[in-house]
Amino acid sequence: MQKTKITKWSQSYVTCKRQTLLNAESELQKAAQNANVGSKALDEQILKFESEKLKDLKQVLKDFVHVEMAFHAKALEYYSRCFESINHINEEMDLEEFERKLQASRGPGWQAMILNQTLSSGSGMSSTQASGFVTSPESTGSFGESTTSFEKRVGFTGQSMYDDDDDDDDDDEDDDDDEDLPTRR
Template identity: 40%
Template sequence: MSRSGAEIQSNETQSKFIQERVAAVEKNFGQLCETLSSYTRKTARIRDKGDQLSKDLISYTESDNLNPSSKRSLTELAHTISAIQDYRQAQVTRLEAKVVEPLSNYGLKCKHTKADLKAAFTAREKESKLRKKYDASRAKGDQRAVHQLETQLQKASVDASRTSRNLEQQMDKFELEKLKDMKKTLTEFVNIEMVFHAKALEMYTECFQVLTTLDVDEDIQEFRSKMQPANSANRMTMARSASSSSLNSNQPSLSNTPRNERQSTVPRRPMQNGGVGDMDDDDDDDDDDDDDDDDDDDEEEEEDDDEDETELETERSVGKNKPVRR
Protein backbone atom coordinates (compact mmCIF):
# COMPACT_ATOMS: atom_id res chain seq x y z
CA MET A 1 0.00 0.00 0.00
CA SER A 2 1.48 3.31 -1.07
CA ARG A 3 1.70 6.29 1.20
CA SER A 4 -0.48 9.34 0.89
CA GLY A 5 0.72 12.74 -0.23
CA ALA A 6 0.45 14.13 3.31
CA GLU A 7 2.74 11.43 4.66
CA ILE A 8 5.27 12.10 1.94
CA GLN A 9 5.16 15.84 2.65
CA SER A 10 5.58 15.21 6.37
CA ASN A 11 8.57 12.96 5.76
CA GLU A 12 10.17 15.56 3.54
CA THR A 13 9.77 18.20 6.26
CA GLN A 14 11.19 15.79 8.81
CA SER A 15 14.17 14.99 6.62
CA LYS A 16 14.90 18.67 6.12
CA PHE A 17 14.75 19.27 9.89
CA ILE A 18 17.10 16.35 10.52
CA GLN A 19 19.50 17.58 7.88
CA GLU A 20 19.65 21.07 9.41
CA ARG A 21 20.03 19.64 12.90
CA VAL A 22 22.94 17.43 11.94
CA ALA A 23 24.65 20.33 10.17
CA ALA A 24 24.25 22.54 13.28
CA VAL A 25 25.66 19.84 15.58
CA GLU A 26 28.60 19.26 13.26
CA LYS A 27 29.39 22.98 13.13
CA ASN A 28 29.01 23.71 16.86
CA PHE A 29 30.78 20.62 18.11
CA GLY A 30 33.54 21.16 15.59
CA GLN A 31 34.05 24.69 16.90
CA LEU A 32 34.07 23.46 20.51
CA CYS A 33 36.56 20.76 19.62
CA GLU A 34 38.86 23.25 17.90
CA THR A 35 38.70 25.72 20.80
CA LEU A 36 39.31 23.11 23.48
CA SER A 37 42.15 21.63 21.44
CA SER A 38 43.76 25.06 21.29
CA TYR A 39 43.15 25.46 25.04
CA THR A 40 44.91 22.16 25.69
CA ARG A 41 47.87 23.07 23.48
CA LYS A 42 48.28 26.42 25.22
CA THR A 43 48.10 24.69 28.59
CA ALA A 44 50.92 22.43 27.42
CA ARG A 45 52.93 25.51 26.42
CA ILE A 46 52.36 27.01 29.88
CA ARG A 47 53.67 23.73 31.31
CA ASP A 48 56.81 24.06 29.19
CA LYS A 49 57.31 27.68 30.28
CA GLY A 50 56.86 26.63 33.90
CA ASP A 51 59.59 24.01 33.50
CA GLN A 52 61.83 26.65 31.94
CA LEU A 53 61.14 29.02 34.84
CA SER A 54 62.15 26.30 37.29
CA LYS A 55 65.39 25.69 35.38
CA ASP A 56 66.18 29.41 35.29
CA LEU A 57 65.70 29.71 39.05
CA ILE A 58 68.01 26.76 39.66
CA SER A 59 70.63 28.26 37.34
CA TYR A 60 70.37 31.59 39.16
CA THR A 61 70.85 30.06 42.60
CA GLU A 62 73.85 28.05 41.42
CA SER A 63 75.59 31.16 40.08
CA ASP A 64 74.84 33.44 43.06
CA ASN A 65 76.94 32.85 46.18
CA LEU A 66 76.41 36.19 47.95
CA ASN A 67 72.80 35.75 49.10
CA PRO A 68 72.43 32.63 51.25
CA SER A 69 68.80 33.32 52.21
CA SER A 70 67.78 33.93 48.59
CA LYS A 71 69.64 30.79 47.52
CA ARG A 72 67.69 28.62 49.96
CA SER A 73 64.30 30.18 49.20
CA LEU A 74 64.67 30.24 45.42
CA THR A 75 65.89 26.65 45.30
CA GLU A 76 62.82 25.48 47.19
CA LEU A 77 60.62 27.72 45.04
CA ALA A 78 62.04 26.18 41.85
CA HIS A 79 61.28 22.65 43.06
CA THR A 80 57.71 23.63 43.96
CA ILE A 81 57.09 25.26 40.58
CA SER A 82 58.44 22.14 38.89
CA ALA A 83 55.98 20.03 40.89
CA ILE A 84 53.14 22.29 39.73
CA GLN A 85 54.09 21.56 36.12
CA ASP A 86 53.75 17.83 36.84
CA TYR A 87 50.15 18.46 37.83
CA ARG A 88 49.71 20.57 34.73
CA GLN A 89 50.97 17.67 32.61
CA ALA A 90 48.29 15.47 34.17
CA GLN A 91 45.78 18.20 33.34
CA VAL A 92 46.84 18.21 29.68
CA THR A 93 46.62 14.42 29.44
CA ARG A 94 43.13 14.35 30.92
CA LEU A 95 41.90 17.16 28.69
CA GLU A 96 43.08 15.32 25.60
CA ALA A 97 41.52 12.00 26.66
CA LYS A 98 38.25 13.13 28.26
CA VAL A 99 37.39 16.36 26.47
CA VAL A 100 39.04 16.78 23.09
CA GLU A 101 38.79 13.19 21.88
CA PRO A 102 35.03 12.75 22.60
CA LEU A 103 34.26 16.00 20.79
CA SER A 104 36.42 15.03 17.83
CA ASN A 105 34.43 11.80 17.48
CA TYR A 106 31.32 13.79 16.63
CA GLY A 107 32.72 14.55 13.23
CA LEU A 108 32.50 10.84 12.39
CA LYS A 109 29.04 10.49 13.99
CA CYS A 110 27.70 13.39 11.98
CA LYS A 111 29.18 11.85 8.83
CA HIS A 112 27.36 8.56 9.47
CA THR A 113 24.10 10.38 10.17
CA LYS A 114 24.44 12.27 6.90
CA ALA A 115 24.95 8.97 5.06
CA ASP A 116 21.77 7.56 6.59
CA LEU A 117 19.93 10.73 5.70
CA LYS A 118 21.14 10.42 2.12
CA ALA A 119 19.85 6.83 1.93
CA ALA A 120 16.44 8.02 3.14
CA PHE A 121 16.40 10.73 0.54
CA THR A 122 17.28 8.18 -2.16
CA ALA A 123 14.40 5.91 -1.12
CA ARG A 124 11.96 8.80 -1.13
CA GLU A 125 13.18 9.99 -4.51
CA LYS A 126 12.71 6.49 -5.94
CA GLU A 127 9.19 6.36 -4.53
CA SER A 128 8.42 9.78 -6.03
CA LYS A 129 9.58 8.71 -9.51
CA LEU A 130 7.55 5.48 -9.45
CA ARG A 131 4.46 7.39 -8.37
CA LYS A 132 4.81 9.73 -11.33
CA LYS A 133 5.10 6.78 -13.74
CA TYR A 134 2.15 5.05 -12.10
CA ASP A 135 -0.03 8.14 -12.52
CA ALA A 136 1.02 8.49 -16.16
CA SER A 137 0.20 4.83 -16.91
CA ARG A 138 -3.21 5.12 -15.31
CA ALA A 139 -3.89 8.18 -17.43
CA LYS A 140 -3.04 6.20 -20.59
CA GLY A 141 -5.14 3.24 -19.49
CA ASP A 142 -2.30 0.72 -19.81
CA GLN A 143 -3.47 -1.82 -17.24
CA ARG A 144 -0.50 -4.10 -17.60
CA ALA A 145 1.95 -1.23 -16.93
CA VAL A 146 -0.28 0.04 -14.16
CA HIS A 147 -0.21 -3.35 -12.46
CA GLN A 148 3.60 -3.60 -12.64
CA LEU A 149 4.15 -0.02 -11.50
CA GLU A 150 1.71 -0.46 -8.66
CA THR A 151 3.69 -3.43 -7.35
CA GLN A 152 6.98 -1.49 -7.61
CA LEU A 153 5.40 1.57 -6.01
CA GLN A 154 4.19 -0.41 -3.03
CA LYS A 155 7.65 -1.89 -2.55
CA ALA A 156 9.29 1.55 -2.83
CA SER A 157 6.81 3.01 -0.36
CA VAL A 158 7.59 0.26 2.14
CA ASP A 159 11.34 0.90 1.75
CA ALA A 160 10.86 4.65 2.13
CA SER A 161 8.71 4.21 5.21
CA ARG A 162 11.18 1.80 6.78
CA THR A 163 14.08 4.13 5.98
CA SER A 164 12.21 7.08 7.45
CA ARG A 165 11.45 5.20 10.67
CA ASN A 166 15.06 4.05 10.97
CA LEU A 167 16.26 7.58 10.33
CA GLU A 168 13.88 8.93 12.94
CA GLN A 169 15.04 6.41 15.51
CA GLN A 170 18.67 6.99 14.64
CA MET A 171 18.25 10.76 14.87
CA ASP A 172 16.56 10.43 18.25
CA LYS A 173 19.46 8.32 19.47
CA PHE A 174 21.94 10.79 17.97
CA GLU A 175 20.33 13.72 19.78
CA LEU A 176 20.22 11.84 23.08
CA GLU A 177 23.87 10.84 22.83
CA LYS A 178 24.80 14.37 21.86
CA LEU A 179 23.15 15.82 24.98
CA LYS A 180 24.69 13.22 27.28
CA ASP A 181 28.12 13.54 25.70
CA MET A 182 28.02 17.33 25.86
CA LYS A 183 27.08 17.22 29.55
CA LYS A 184 29.71 14.61 30.34
CA THR A 185 32.45 16.31 28.34
CA LEU A 186 31.93 19.75 29.83
CA THR A 187 31.59 18.23 33.31
CA GLU A 188 34.92 16.48 32.81
CA PHE A 189 36.46 19.74 31.64
CA VAL A 190 35.28 21.61 34.73
CA ASN A 191 36.31 18.76 37.02
CA ILE A 192 39.80 18.57 35.51
CA GLU A 193 40.23 22.32 35.91
CA MET A 194 38.98 22.26 39.51
CA VAL A 195 41.32 19.43 40.48
CA PHE A 196 44.33 21.12 38.92
CA HIS A 197 43.63 24.58 40.31
CA ALA A 198 42.89 23.21 43.78
CA LYS A 199 46.25 21.43 43.82
CA ALA A 200 47.96 24.40 42.19
CA LEU A 201 46.53 26.72 44.86
CA GLU A 202 47.96 24.45 47.53
CA MET A 203 51.37 24.43 45.85
CA TYR A 204 51.38 28.17 45.20
CA THR A 205 50.56 28.71 48.88
CA GLU A 206 53.74 26.81 49.67
CA CYS A 207 55.58 29.06 47.20
CA PHE A 208 54.27 32.12 49.01
CA GLN A 209 55.35 30.77 52.38
CA VAL A 210 58.80 29.98 50.99
CA LEU A 211 59.19 33.54 49.71
CA THR A 212 58.21 34.97 53.10
CA THR A 213 61.23 33.20 54.62
CA LEU A 214 63.59 35.08 52.32
CA ASP A 215 65.60 37.36 54.66
CA VAL A 216 66.56 40.51 52.77
CA ASP A 217 68.58 41.91 55.69
CA GLU A 218 70.71 38.79 55.89
CA ASP A 219 71.47 38.91 52.18
CA ILE A 220 72.32 42.62 52.11
CA GLN A 221 74.63 42.23 55.11
CA GLU A 222 76.40 39.36 53.37
CA PHE A 223 76.74 41.49 50.24
CA ARG A 224 78.12 44.44 52.18
CA SER A 225 80.62 42.26 54.01
CA LYS A 226 81.93 40.99 50.66
CA MET A 227 81.98 44.44 49.10
CA GLN A 228 83.74 46.06 52.14
CA PRO A 229 86.17 43.60 53.82
CA ALA A 230 87.16 44.08 57.49
CA ASN A 231 90.70 45.37 56.77
CA SER A 232 89.38 48.06 54.43
CA ALA A 233 88.26 50.13 57.42
CA ASN A 234 91.79 50.02 58.87
CA ARG A 235 93.29 51.09 55.56
CA MET A 236 90.92 54.04 55.35
CA THR A 237 91.81 55.12 58.93
CA MET A 238 95.53 54.97 58.17
CA ALA A 239 95.05 56.98 54.99
CA ARG A 240 93.15 59.70 56.84
CA SER A 241 95.86 59.86 59.55
CA ALA A 242 98.64 60.18 56.98
CA SER A 243 96.77 62.95 55.16
CA SER A 244 96.22 64.87 58.41
CA SER A 245 99.92 64.61 59.35
CA SER A 246 101.00 65.89 55.94
CA LEU A 247 98.77 68.96 56.27
CA ASN A 248 100.05 69.75 59.78
CA SER A 249 103.71 69.52 58.70
CA ASN A 250 103.16 72.30 56.12
CA GLN A 251 101.87 74.82 58.75
CA PRO A 252 104.75 76.28 60.93
CA SER A 253 103.80 77.55 64.36
CA LEU A 254 105.38 78.67 67.56
CA SER A 255 104.81 75.26 69.02
CA ASN A 256 107.49 73.88 66.68
CA THR A 257 110.12 76.37 67.95
CA PRO A 258 112.02 75.42 71.14
CA ARG A 259 111.48 77.66 74.13
CA ASN A 260 115.19 78.50 74.62
CA GLU A 261 115.45 79.67 71.00
CA ARG A 262 112.41 81.88 71.39
CA GLN A 263 113.95 83.50 74.48
CA SER A 264 117.36 83.99 72.91
CA THR A 265 115.93 85.82 69.97
CA VAL A 266 114.03 88.34 72.05
CA PRO A 267 115.92 91.70 72.04
CA ARG A 268 116.77 93.05 75.49
CA ARG A 269 116.13 96.68 76.27
CA PRO A 270 118.47 98.50 78.74
CA MET A 271 116.73 100.11 81.66
CA GLN A 272 117.58 103.71 82.42
CA ASN A 273 118.72 104.47 86.03
CA GLY A 274 117.51 100.99 86.99
CA GLY A 275 114.17 102.46 88.02
CA VAL A 276 110.64 102.30 87.00
CA GLY A 277 108.91 105.48 85.90
CA ASP A 278 105.31 106.55 86.00
CA MET A 279 102.98 106.11 83.06
CA ASP A 280 102.63 109.75 81.85
CA ASP A 281 103.12 111.86 78.79
CA ASP A 282 106.94 111.78 79.07
CA ASP A 283 106.93 108.02 78.84
CA ASP A 284 105.14 108.18 75.47
CA ASP A 285 108.13 109.98 73.92
CA ASP A 286 110.50 107.42 75.35
CA ASP A 287 108.35 104.64 73.92
CA ASP A 288 108.62 106.14 70.45
CA ASP A 289 112.42 106.23 70.74
CA ASP A 290 112.45 102.66 71.92
CA ASP A 291 110.35 101.61 68.95
CA ASP A 292 112.89 103.18 66.58
CA ASP A 293 115.69 101.29 68.31
CA ASP A 294 113.72 98.08 67.99
CA ASP A 295 113.26 98.63 64.28
CA ASP A 296 117.04 99.03 63.86
CA ASP A 297 117.62 95.85 65.80
CA ASP A 298 115.10 94.03 63.65
CA GLU A 299 116.86 95.13 60.47
CA GLU A 300 120.17 93.82 61.81
CA GLU A 301 118.55 90.51 62.72
CA GLU A 302 117.06 90.21 59.23
CA GLU A 303 120.51 90.60 57.66
CA ASP A 304 122.01 88.00 59.99
CA ASP A 305 119.22 85.46 59.95
CA ASP A 306 117.94 85.80 56.41
CA GLU A 307 118.11 82.04 55.79
CA ASP A 308 115.98 81.05 58.76
CA GLU A 309 112.51 82.31 57.91
CA THR A 310 110.74 80.58 60.74
CA GLU A 311 113.06 82.16 63.36
CA LEU A 312 112.64 85.62 61.78
CA GLU A 313 108.87 85.39 62.10
CA THR A 314 109.29 84.46 65.74
CA GLU A 315 111.52 87.50 66.42
CA ARG A 316 109.05 89.88 64.87
CA SER A 317 106.22 88.42 66.88
CA VAL A 318 108.12 88.73 70.13
CA GLY A 319 109.41 92.24 69.24
CA LYS A 320 105.87 93.50 68.91
CA ASN A 321 104.99 92.10 72.31
CA LYS A 322 107.99 93.64 74.15
CA PRO A 323 107.50 94.62 77.80
CA VAL A 324 106.42 98.17 78.50
CA ARG A 325 108.89 100.24 80.42
CA ARG A 326 107.61 101.52 83.75
Protein backbone atom coordinates (compact mmCIF):
# COMPACT_ATOMS: atom_id res chain seq x y z
CA MET A 1 0.00 0.00 0.00
CA GLN A 2 2.70 2.34 0.70
CA LYS A 3 4.17 1.57 -2.56
CA THR A 4 0.99 2.52 -4.32
CA LYS A 5 0.79 5.70 -2.32
CA ILE A 6 4.26 6.62 -3.34
CA THR A 7 3.56 5.71 -6.91
CA LYS A 8 0.37 7.80 -6.98
CA TRP A 9 2.10 10.65 -5.30
CA SER A 10 5.03 10.50 -7.72
CA GLN A 11 2.65 10.34 -10.67
CA SER A 12 0.71 13.36 -9.46
CA TYR A 13 3.97 15.15 -8.78
CA VAL A 14 5.25 14.39 -12.28
CA THR A 15 1.92 15.45 -13.78
CA CYS A 16 2.01 18.69 -11.83
CA LYS A 17 5.57 19.37 -12.90
CA ARG A 18 4.72 18.54 -16.48
CA GLN A 19 1.78 20.97 -16.37
CA THR A 20 3.99 23.68 -14.86
CA LEU A 21 6.58 23.05 -17.53
CA LEU A 22 3.94 23.27 -20.29
CA ASN A 23 2.60 26.51 -18.80
CA ALA A 24 6.11 27.94 -18.66
CA GLU A 25 6.77 26.95 -22.29
CA SER A 26 3.53 28.55 -23.45
CA GLU A 27 4.34 31.76 -21.53
CA LEU A 28 7.79 31.73 -23.08
CA GLN A 29 6.30 31.46 -26.57
CA LYS A 30 3.87 34.33 -25.84
CA ALA A 31 6.72 36.46 -24.49
CA ALA A 32 8.83 35.65 -27.56
CA GLN A 33 5.96 36.63 -29.87
CA ASN A 34 5.42 39.88 -27.95
CA ALA A 35 9.14 40.59 -28.13
CA ASN A 36 9.11 39.98 -31.90
CA VAL A 37 6.12 42.30 -32.37
CA GLY A 38 7.77 44.98 -30.20
CA SER A 39 11.07 44.53 -32.00
CA LYS A 40 9.41 44.95 -35.40
CA ALA A 41 7.55 48.06 -34.22
CA LEU A 42 10.78 49.48 -32.80
CA ASP A 43 12.62 48.73 -36.07
CA GLU A 44 9.89 50.53 -38.03
CA GLN A 45 10.11 53.56 -35.72
CA ILE A 46 13.91 53.61 -36.01
CA LEU A 47 13.74 53.47 -39.81
CA LYS A 48 11.09 56.19 -39.92
CA PHE A 49 13.16 58.41 -37.62
CA GLU A 50 16.33 57.80 -39.66
CA SER A 51 14.47 58.60 -42.89
CA GLU A 52 13.17 61.91 -41.49
CA LYS A 53 16.60 62.73 -40.07
CA LEU A 54 18.23 62.18 -43.48
CA LYS A 55 15.60 64.32 -45.22
CA ASP A 56 16.07 67.12 -42.70
CA LEU A 57 19.86 66.90 -42.90
CA LYS A 58 19.70 66.98 -46.69
CA GLN A 59 17.48 70.08 -46.58
CA VAL A 60 19.76 71.85 -44.10
CA LEU A 61 22.82 71.11 -46.23
CA LYS A 62 21.04 72.26 -49.40
CA ASP A 63 20.00 75.51 -47.69
CA PHE A 64 23.55 76.07 -46.41
CA VAL A 65 25.10 75.47 -49.84
CA HIS A 66 22.49 77.71 -51.48
CA VAL A 67 23.24 80.57 -49.08
CA GLU A 68 26.99 80.12 -49.55
CA MET A 69 26.64 80.05 -53.35
CA ALA A 70 24.55 83.24 -53.26
CA PHE A 71 27.14 84.93 -51.03
CA HIS A 72 30.04 83.89 -53.23
CA ALA A 73 28.18 84.87 -56.40
CA LYS A 74 27.60 88.32 -54.92
CA ALA A 75 31.26 88.49 -53.85
CA LEU A 76 32.34 87.47 -57.36
CA GLU A 77 30.21 90.27 -58.83
CA TYR A 78 31.78 92.71 -56.41
CA TYR A 79 35.32 91.53 -57.16
CA SER A 80 34.59 91.71 -60.90
CA ARG A 81 33.51 95.34 -60.55
CA CYS A 82 36.62 96.03 -58.44
CA PHE A 83 38.83 94.43 -61.09
CA GLU A 84 37.26 96.54 -63.83
CA SER A 85 37.63 99.67 -61.71
CA ILE A 86 41.29 98.91 -61.06
CA ASN A 87 41.83 98.47 -64.80
CA HIS A 88 40.32 101.93 -65.40
CA ILE A 89 42.73 103.72 -63.05
CA ASN A 90 44.75 106.29 -64.98
CA GLU A 91 48.20 106.31 -63.33
CA GLU A 92 49.36 109.48 -65.09
CA MET A 93 46.30 111.46 -64.10
CA ASP A 94 46.55 110.15 -60.53
CA LEU A 95 50.24 111.10 -60.30
CA GLU A 96 49.51 114.59 -61.67
CA GLU A 97 46.75 115.06 -59.11
CA PHE A 98 49.05 113.91 -56.31
CA GLU A 99 51.75 116.35 -57.44
CA ARG A 100 49.21 119.19 -57.64
CA LYS A 101 47.97 118.43 -54.10
CA LEU A 102 51.53 118.23 -52.81
CA GLN A 103 52.35 121.63 -54.26
CA ALA A 104 49.08 123.09 -52.96
CA SER A 105 49.84 121.86 -49.45
CA ARG A 106 53.13 123.71 -49.41
CA GLY A 107 51.48 126.97 -50.37
CA PRO A 108 52.73 129.71 -52.67
CA GLY A 109 56.36 130.75 -52.36
CA TRP A 110 57.52 127.60 -50.58
CA GLN A 111 60.68 127.35 -52.66
CA ALA A 112 61.74 130.90 -51.77
CA MET A 113 61.08 130.21 -48.09
CA ILE A 114 63.28 127.09 -48.18
CA LEU A 115 66.05 129.08 -49.85
CA ASN A 116 65.81 131.86 -47.22
CA GLN A 117 65.87 129.38 -44.34
CA THR A 118 68.83 127.56 -45.83
CA LEU A 119 70.78 130.77 -46.29
CA SER A 120 69.93 132.17 -42.86
CA SER A 121 70.66 129.00 -40.90
CA GLY A 122 73.90 128.30 -42.69
CA SER A 123 73.77 124.66 -41.68
CA GLY A 124 71.87 123.33 -44.62
CA MET A 125 68.41 121.92 -44.09
CA SER A 126 66.21 122.57 -41.09
CA SER A 127 64.20 119.82 -39.46
CA THR A 128 61.01 121.15 -41.03
CA GLN A 129 62.57 121.06 -44.46
CA ALA A 130 63.94 117.58 -43.90
CA SER A 131 60.46 116.31 -43.20
CA GLY A 132 59.42 117.43 -46.68
CA PHE A 133 56.35 119.31 -45.45
CA VAL A 134 56.68 123.06 -45.06
CA THR A 135 53.73 125.13 -44.01
CA SER A 136 53.21 128.74 -44.77
CA PRO A 137 50.67 131.22 -43.44
CA GLU A 138 48.56 130.60 -46.53
CA SER A 139 48.71 126.81 -46.18
CA THR A 140 46.41 124.90 -43.86
CA GLY A 141 48.66 121.87 -43.82
CA SER A 142 45.99 119.68 -45.42
CA PHE A 143 45.80 118.38 -48.92
CA GLY A 144 42.43 119.95 -49.64
CA GLU A 145 39.66 118.68 -51.85
CA SER A 146 40.33 117.26 -55.26
CA THR A 147 38.46 118.30 -58.34
CA THR A 148 38.92 114.77 -59.61
CA SER A 149 37.16 112.48 -57.18
CA PHE A 150 38.00 108.85 -56.58
CA GLU A 151 34.77 107.78 -58.28
CA LYS A 152 35.64 109.75 -61.43
CA ARG A 153 39.20 108.42 -61.59
CA VAL A 154 38.33 104.77 -61.20
CA GLY A 155 34.71 104.74 -62.37
CA PHE A 156 33.56 103.00 -59.20
CA THR A 157 30.67 103.97 -57.01
CA GLY A 158 30.70 103.22 -53.30
CA GLN A 159 28.16 100.46 -53.65
CA SER A 160 28.57 97.60 -51.25
CA MET A 161 28.02 93.97 -52.15
CA TYR A 162 25.35 93.92 -49.43
CA ASP A 163 23.30 96.80 -50.92
CA ASP A 164 21.18 94.66 -53.25
CA ASP A 165 17.75 94.39 -51.66
CA ASP A 166 16.08 92.82 -54.71
CA ASP A 167 17.08 89.30 -53.65
CA ASP A 168 15.75 89.91 -50.13
CA ASP A 169 12.19 90.24 -51.47
CA ASP A 170 12.40 86.77 -52.99
CA ASP A 171 13.74 85.39 -49.72
CA ASP A 172 10.83 86.96 -47.82
CA GLU A 173 8.37 85.20 -50.12
CA ASP A 174 10.19 81.91 -49.53
CA ASP A 175 10.01 82.47 -45.77
CA ASP A 176 6.24 82.98 -46.03
CA ASP A 177 5.93 79.62 -47.77
CA ASP A 178 7.79 77.92 -44.93
CA GLU A 179 5.26 79.21 -42.40
CA ASP A 180 2.47 77.27 -44.13
CA LEU A 181 4.24 73.93 -43.75
CA PRO A 182 3.27 71.67 -40.84
CA THR A 183 5.95 71.17 -38.26
CA ARG A 184 7.24 67.69 -37.46
CA ARG A 185 7.61 66.57 -33.89
